[in-house]
Amino acid sequence: MGNRFLRLAVIYVLIGITMGIVMAASHDYTRRPVHAHVNxxxxxxxxxxxxxxxxxxxxGETRLAKLHFWIHNIALPIQMATLTMYVYENxxxxxxLALASIVMxxxxxLFAINLWKHTGD
Ligand code: HEM
Ligand code: HEM
Known part of the structure; x- marks a missing residue:
């Protein structure tokens, strides 16, 4: 599961920094919280x-890790899309947005439980 998370993480940072550059260039900071949380x-x-x-x-091979991966990666695009709509007054x-945030x-x-289980004493 580690490599899957890392592969998607670098895609998100490319999106995140592009948003940052567009925001800086346009002096329109409306999407600041979206940029912040994408990153x-x-x-x-x-x-x-x-x-x-x-x-x-x-x-990383447990069902808990798989569940964590899918929950994070389904909730995140929904959370970012609805946050964008929200900051544009929808x-x-x-x-x-609230539901996606709770799911996130x-x-x-789940990650915390997995980490506690596998870090021994
Ligand atoms: C080329 C890369 C980046 C550019 C050009 C950029 C640009 C910006 C800009 C223009 C703002 C708005 C500042 C304002 O409202 O005064 C901002 C806010 C922010 N950025 Fe970035 N950013 C970049 C990368 C990142 C990365 C990699 C992270 C996190 C890992 C990040 C986290 C944040 C956060 C948390 C805020 C909100 C800060 C606050 O509330 O004061 N940014 N960024
Ligand atoms: C379910 C997950 C999360 C939710 C629902 C959430 C929610 C929020 C909300 C409501 C704000 C205030 C936004 C504003 O006033 O514009 C905020 C700001 C912020 N959060 Fe989060 N957050 C989450 C996760 C995180 C995580 C994991 C980090 C850091 C690793 C983080 C770092 C920040 C920072 C730096 C700001 C200030 C950025 C700004 O001013 O736009 N948040 N968050």
């Missing part, structure tokens, strides 16, 4: 997950 949930968090799963291959989308949070809980 932080897509790049920083996923790269950390990937590096840790590579350091603990047994943990406030009605908020429940979907559940993914982090």
């Amino acid at each position: 932080l949930l897509g790049w920083a968090s996923m790269a950390l997950f990937g590096l840790w799963y590579r350091s603990a291959p047994a943990a 406030k009605a989308i908020e429940p979907v 949070g559940i993914g982090f809980i």
